Amino acid sequence: MKINPRRKHAPAAQISWEQILSNLDDGVITVDLAGKIGFFNEAAEVLTEISSAATTGQPLEQIFKREPWLLELVRKTQPPRQESARGEGDFVTRWGRKTPVSATVAPLEDRQGQFLGTIMLLRDIKHRRELEEDLKRTDRLALMGTLAAGLAHEIRNPLGGIKGAAQLLRRSGDGDPSVKEFTDIMIREVDRVNHLIEQLLDLSRPAELDLAPVNIHEILDDVLLLENQALGEEQIQIKKRFDPSLPPIRGDRAQLTQVFLNLVKNAFQAMGQRGTLTVASRLETDFRIRGEGASASRFIWIDIADQGAGIRDEDLSQIFSPFFTTKTNGTGLGLATCYRIIKEHGGTIRVDSTLGQGSTFKVSLVVAD
Ligand SMILES: Nc1ncnc2c1ncn2[C@@H]1O[C@H](COP(=O)(O)OP(=O)(O)OP(=O)(O)O)[C@@H](O)[C@H]1O
Ligand SMILES: [Mg+2]
Numbered sequence: 001m002k003i004n005p006r007r008k009h010a011p012a013a014q015i016s017w018e019q020i021l022s023n024l025d026d027g028v029i030t031v032d033l034a035g036k037i038g039f040f041n042e043a044a045e046v047l048t049e050i051s052s053a054a055t056t057g058q059p060l061e062q063i064f065k066r067e068p069w070l071l072e073l074v075r076k077t078q079p080p081r082q083e084s085a086r087g088e089g090d091f092v093t094r095w096g097r098k099t100p101v102s103a104t105v106a107p108l109e110d111r112q113g114q115f116l117g118t119i120m121l122l123r124d125i126k127h128r129r130e131l132e133e134d135l136k137r138t139d140r141l142a143l144m145g146t147l148a149a150g151l152a153h154e155i156r157n158p159l160g161g162i163k164g165a166a167q168l169l170r171r172s173g174d175g176d177p178s179v180k181e182f183t184d185i186m187i188r189e190v191d192r193v194n195h196l197i198e199q200l201l202d203l204s205r206p207a208e209l210d211l212a213p214v215n216i217h218e219i220l221d222d223v224l225l226l227e228n229q230a231l232g233e234e235q236i237q238i239k240k241r242f243d244p245s246l247p248p249i250r251g252d253r254a255q256l257t258q259v260f261l262n263l264v265k266n267a268f269q270a271m272g273q274r275g276t277l278t279v280a281s282r283l284e285t286d287f288r289i290r291g292e293g294a295s296a297s298r299f300i301w302i303d304i305a306d307q308g309a310g311i312r313d314e315d316l317s318q319i320f321s322p323f324f325t326t327k328t329n330g331t332g333l334g335l336a337t338c339y340r341i342i343k344e345h346g347g348t349i350r351v352d353s354t355l356g357q358g359s360t361f362k363v364s365l366v367v368a369d
Helices: 017-022 042-048 068-077 126-171 177-204 216-230 253-271 334-344
Strands: 027-032 037-040 085-092 098-109 115-124 212-214 235-241 249-251 274-283 299-305 348-354 358-366
Touching: 027 042, 042 115, 068 085, 068 098, 068 115, 098 126, 126 177, 126 334, 126 348, 177 334, 212 216, 212 253, 216 235, 216 253, 216 274, 216 299, 249 253, 249 358, 253 274, 253 299, 253 334, 253 358, 334 348, 334 358
Parallel strands: 235 274
Antiparallel strands: 027 037, 027 115, 085 098, 098 115, 212 249, 274 299, 299 358, 348 358
16 A cells, blocks of 8 residues: 555544544433433434534433433443433434434443443434335335236236127117117127226336436426326426426426326315415435435426325325325325336335325436436
């Protein structure tokens, strides 16, 4: 190894432990013998949304009163046990926002094993949780797709038989108007079921994407124009917050149009008579979201935020499943289709929703480099 004699290294002695801890990505907090907070680094500030000035010298029980699980962990480090421990739970900010965190706590002891306090490491595991959720969902959808495809095949054959028989019946009805009327209904309904089955089969077979660099803003503009024209009396506002410097993404224009049409339709339906739809685009700068081992390609996010009724917690895990719908005239295939198309683009689709306030669907797509 060559050493560049001109490069200056700061002598190790000049870097204080506080500087080192301040620069860590994990939240670091120390608690003294009296249970008061001593050190509170920048990452802890970001995670808790509380400044170190507001926490230093304050009782831990006060600052973490909404996190009893964390206080319980810290108690394990205190005498008589003086043990290290790990745990996971939610951190709840003053504004009620929850962040899942993992915590590692350990007793601080002097050379004689005398207890001096506790050190706590906090890590934001929101991204990890989202990746786990994604994985679970992909597994479930793959299984459903296989089942549905099998079933669809079985249904298609007898349907063909019914339609054929209805057509024969119609012809042999000698122009009898009621035979004509009823057989027309039979044929139309069979066609409708066939169409549904086609959509279902589409979900389980990989689409052939026609990938090219696409300007996502053009697609969003088209979709918004189209859906805006379909509005009637409703007082719906549309706000565009596009990042003008956004690079083109790699995608299939027709398929992506379908995705954003479905999302905007859902948003309008959720709002009913009034509300604001905000469509925003941004370039992702936090590359950790992709998870370990993923390619380092750049990507963008499109947020579609409505002020509709929101989605109940118990429905959230279902909305991407085929045929899940809470609408009387819904097929429940809209979001399942979006999910499949975005996955095939190497992107992700996520949702944040608050009951009574609205939902935000977030789609990430890969930049065409
Ligand atoms: N923006 C939204 N706000 C509130 N709930 C939503 C929103 N988008 C989707 N949902 C919920 O997810 C369900 C599934 O949506 P999806 O688009 O897959 O089907 P659908 O809209 O019910 O039917 P289709 O899309 O076939 O008309 C909806 O029935 C609704 O309960
Ligand atoms: Mg829909």
